[in-house]
Amino acid sequence: MPARKPKVIVTRKLPDPVETRMRELFDAELNLSDEPMNRAQLEDAVGRADVLAPTITDKIDAALLEKAGERLKLIANFGAGVDHIDVAAATARGIAVTNTPGVLTEDTADLTMALIMAVARRILEGAQAVQAGSFLGWTPTWMMGRRVTGKRLGIIGMGRIGQAVARRAKAFGLQIHYHNRKPVSPRIAEELEATYWDSLDQMLARMDIVTVHSPHTPATYHLLSARRLKLLQPHAILINTARGEIIDEQALAELLDQGKIAGAGLDVFEFEPTINPKLLKQPNAVLLPHMASATIEGRIEMGEKVIINIRTWMDGHKPPDRVLPQML
Numbered sequence: 001m002p003a004r005k006p007k008v009i010v011t012r013k014l015p016d017p018v019e020t021r022m023r024e025l026f027d028a029e030l031n032l033s034d035e036p037m038n039r040a041q042l043e044d045a046v047g048r049a050d051v052l053a054p055t056i057t058d059k060i061d062a063a064l065l066e067k068a069g070e071r072l073k074l075i076a077n078f079g080a081g082v083d084h085i086d087v088a089a090a091t092a093r094g095i096a097v098t099n100t101p102g103v104l105t106e107d108t109a110d111l112t113m114a115l116i117m118a119v120a121r122r123i124l125e126g127a128q129a130v131q132a133g134s135f136l137g138w139t140p141t142w143m144m145g146r147r148v149t150g151k152r153l154g155i156i157g158m159g160r161i162g163q164a165v166a167r168r169a170k171a172f173g174l175q176i177h178y179h180n181r182k183p184v185s186p187r188i189a190e191e192l193e194a195t196y197w198d199s200l201d202q203m204l205a206r207m208d209i210v211t212v213h214s215p216h217t218p219a220t221y222h223l224l225s226a227r228r229l230k231l232l233q234p235h236a237i238l239i240n241t242a243r244g245e246i247i248d249e250q251a252l253a254e255l256l257d258q259g260k261i262a263g264a265g266l267d268v269f270e271f272e273p274t275i276n277p278k279l280l281k282q283p284n285a286v287l288l289p290h291m292a293s294a295t296i297e298g299r300i301e302m303g304e305k306v307i308i309n310i311r312t313w314m315d316g317h318k319p320p321d322r323v324l325p326q327m328l
């Protein structure tokens with residue numbers, strides 16, 4: 001380990017145990033106010049730091065990296081997705097990029113199931129009706145949703161999170177279908193009794209529930225385009241806990257508005273934190289503030305991963321969660 005502690009600039013407020021440990025180990029500059037850094041502050045940070053520890057709310061593009069000082073050798077992202085970082089530009093400048101995969105898988109899968117249940121069973125509408133005082137007693141036909149058991153779930157992206165959703169969904173009695181760049185191993189396919197669809201179009205047209213779990217890359221931008229969204233059946237519901245940019249949000253809002261699909265559960269948005277006003281008006285859209293990984297345990301484990309990545313790099317080893325351009 002170098003004698004000098006590395007200057008680690010953390011762009012947002014992280015859980016207390018993570019910040020405390022960072023102060024012990026590094027010359028860590030924390031952001032106690034939690035105000036997102038503006039461009040000038042980010043430029044200053046990349047100019048001075050050995051390590052930048054950003055989050056999704058920081059745009060680390062090639063122009064910002066032009067301002068990086070000689071010292072900047074690692075961008076240790078707090079989060080799994082790295083679509084806000086120009087990984088190719090960083091790599092070309094000799095700056096390693098790491099992320100925090102694995103530790104948010106189960107929490108994200110839990111919230112995905114919560115959204116499926118919330119939309120299919122109208123949980124938010126029911127809770128709001130009770131709060132508004134409009135529950136006047138049980139009726140045989142009020143608040144009827146759709147049964148989940150026995151339906152078909154189409155999973156787009158069958159990585160760690162997609163598989164964790166599939167395991168839960170199977171226990172709920174859903175039939176598992178998926179679209180992925182390649183099929184999962186025969187062992188996993190058998191365990192999940194999963195059906196692979198090479199053609200996303202074919203799968204979309206046949207599912208009752210569709211859930212998105214791919215990373216956002218140039219190849220997945222608007223993967224659910226206006227054309228593809230129209231393939232969904234009128235009773236279908238669409239869930240997204242991955243990235244807003246994967247769905248054409250305007251086209252989705254219009255489909256919901258016209259009653260052409262039954263509902264949507266969204267934790268992420270194309271122009272986050274701005275949300276399409278049409279979406280906000282849909283009673284059958286359950287909209288959450290990008291909170292799929294927001295558990296105390298998960299956020300501390302994410303911070304621990306950031307620390308491990310920094311320490312390993314300081315010790316001269318390859319950080320365990322290094323992201324390379326060819327992996328995206």
Ligand code: 8YV
Pocket residue numbers: 054055056057078079080081082104292293294
């Ligand atoms: C994180 C996420 O909380 O990890 C991700 O990719 O989307 C979130 O759950 C966020 O990215 C923190 O930077």
